[in-house]
Amino acid sequence: MRIPKRVAVIGAGSMGSQAMWRLAARGAEVIGYDRYAPGHDRGAAGGESRIYRAVHLGEPAYIPLLRLADRMWEQLQAETGRSLRRRSGSLVMGEASSPSMSLLLSTSTAQGLDHEVLEREELARRYPQHRLPDGHIAVLDRLGAVIRPEASIQAAAGRAEHLGARLHRYATVREVVPAVGGGVRVVTDQGTDHVDVAVVTVGPWINTLLPDLPQAVDVRRVVCSWHLPTRHDWFAGGAPPFVRAVPHDCFGIPSPDGISVKLGLSFKYHAPVPEPERLDRTVRPEELGTFRELIDELMPDLNPDPIRMSAYMEGYTQSGNPLVGHLPGEDDIIVMAGFSGSGFKIAPAMGEIAADLALDGTTRLPVAFLAPAGVGAA
Numbered sequence: 479m480r481i482p483k484r485v486a487v488i489g490a491g492s493m494g495s496q497a498m499w500r501l502a503a504r505g506a507e508v509i510g511y512d513r514y515a516p517g518h519d520r521g522a523a524g525g526e527s528r529i530y531r532a533v534h535l536g537e538p539a540y541i542p543l544l545r546l547a548d549r550m551w552e553q554l555q556a557e558t559g560r561s562l563r564r565r566s567g568s569l570v571m572g573e574a575s576s577p578s579m580s581l582l583l584s585t586s587t588a589q590g591l592d593h594e595v596l597e598r599e600e601l602a603r604r605y606p607q608h609r610l611p612d613g614h615i616a617v618l619d620r621l622g623a624v625i626r627p628e629a630s631i632q633a634a635a636g637r638a639e640h641l642g643a644r645l646h647r648y649a650t651v652r653e654v655v656p657a658v659g660g661g662v663r664v665v666t667d668q669g670t671d672h673v674d675v676a677v678v679t680v681g682p683w684i685n686t687l688l689p690d691l692p693q694a695v696d697v698r699r700v701v702c703s704w705h706l707p708t709r710h711d712w713f714a715g716g717a718p719p720f721v722r723a724v725p726h727d728c729f730g731i732p733s734p735d736g737i738s739v740k741l742g743l744s745f746k747y748h749a750p751v752p753e754p755e756r757l758d759r760t761v762r763p764e765e766l767g768t769f770r771e772l773i774d775e776l777m778p779d780l781n782p783d784p785i786r787m788s789a790y791m792e793g794y795t796q797s798g799n800p801l802v803g804h805l806p807g808e809d810d811i812i813v814m815a816g817f818s819g820s821g822f823k824i825a826p827a828m829g830e831i832a833a834d835l836a837l838d839g840t841t842r843l844p845v846a847f848l849a850p851a852g853v854g855a856a
């Protein structure tokens with residue numbers, strides 16, 4: 479009988495919970511660790527909602543990963559009986575002639591993605607919540623959706639435990655190092671475990687656990703602001719989540735309970751986080767300014783006085799692509815980090831890739847573009 483591989487998953491958040499699920503489903507002996515517990519709000523996954531888009535505003539090589547993730551979100555829902563993702567469509571709005579919109583349109587057409595271009599008048603008719611400046615268009619992604627991050631993490635981790643995985647909650651891993659004679663040593667305050675392979679998915683804490691990564695992950699504080707509509711029909715037309723580029727790069731997600739709209743901004747508005755364990759979670763009134771401008775100019779039917787503002791964290795790479803692969807020179811340590819503000823939608827695909835790399839040493843999925851210099855090609 480083949481002895482199952484013993485695999486540590488360090489960080490049972492967005493990626494780690496999915497990695498645990500896929501590894502347990504494939505018969506590995508899985509030991510998970512998290513400094514908190516699945517579904518907490520202190521890292522990259524808080525705030526109740528995430529946008530799933532089938533169309534992509536960048537590297538076309540993401541499309542196969544999005545397709546795989548799409549199927550796996552369905553599978554996770556089916557296996558757990560939980561409602562984790564609501565198909566609502568999603569909107570991408572920007573200047574018709576901008577390079578990013580041109581790339582999005584050409585990729586979506588070439589890949590046969592189910593989308594529709596809405597000119598200004600058509601958008602106003604179907605989605606009166608939004609205003610578009612001259613020369614701008616909206617792309618409606620019909621497969622777009624809203625995902626519930628906390629519920630998804632709990633569902634994936636719970637499913638993994640059901641399949642036999644063990645998860646150490648409130649167990650901070652202090653060290654993950656190659657063991658003499660092979661395998662990996664995982665050190666916590668409670669003791670040391672020896673495993674065959676370790677998958678490191680500690681999100682914004684990556685520089686604390688692995689300070690010598692070959693590529694920098696810039697950890698930033700991300701503020702979201704929740705607003706109530708002033709019109710009772712704001713949610714008309716399904717009110718899909720949206721991303722838009724002007725006057726500020728931003729996103730918005732009508733809350734799954736249909737009560738408020740969550741707004742967020744892009745990288746240039748996010749302050750650095752020198753120490754993730756000391757994230758400043760207090761949001762000051764002056765941080766509201768950009769959100770107010772956005773509402774004023776583009777969504778005047780939202781009340782600019784927020785009902786809530788919260789701060790989270792995320793790791794960003796310079797390319798915007800995450801680091802996915804073996805640590806240089808370490809066949810038994812796999813890292814997944816730096817998801818740069820758009821990782822949640824592909825999390826189940828990352829779980830599958832983690833399982834491939836941990837159990838087979840390689841993956842047939844097209845992720846070589848996510849293994850930049852220094853991180854072993856996946």
Ligand SMILES: Cc1cc2nc3c(=O)[nH]c(=O)nc-3n(C[C@H](O)[C@H](O)[C@H](O)COP(=O)(O)OP(=O)(O)OC[C@H]3O[C@@H](n4cnc5c(N)ncnc54)[C@H](O)[C@@H]3O)c2cc1C
Pocket residue numbers: 488489490491492493494511512513514515521522523525527528529530649650651652679680681682683687700701702729742790791792814815816817818819820821822823824
């Ligand atoms: C406000 C905001 C909005 C976003 N919106 C979207 C969106 O709409 N769509 C989208 O696709 N993506 C979005 N993203 C990006 C997405 O949420 C992230 O890319 C994703 O959550 C990153 O997952 P992760 O597993 O790397 O980190 P996390 O989910 O934070 O998981 C890391 C886990 O590791 C644990 N951990 C840390 N250190 C240790 C240790 N030493 N020992 C044990 N455990 C440890 C932590 O407790 C945590 O549970 C958004 C991000 C933010 C912050």
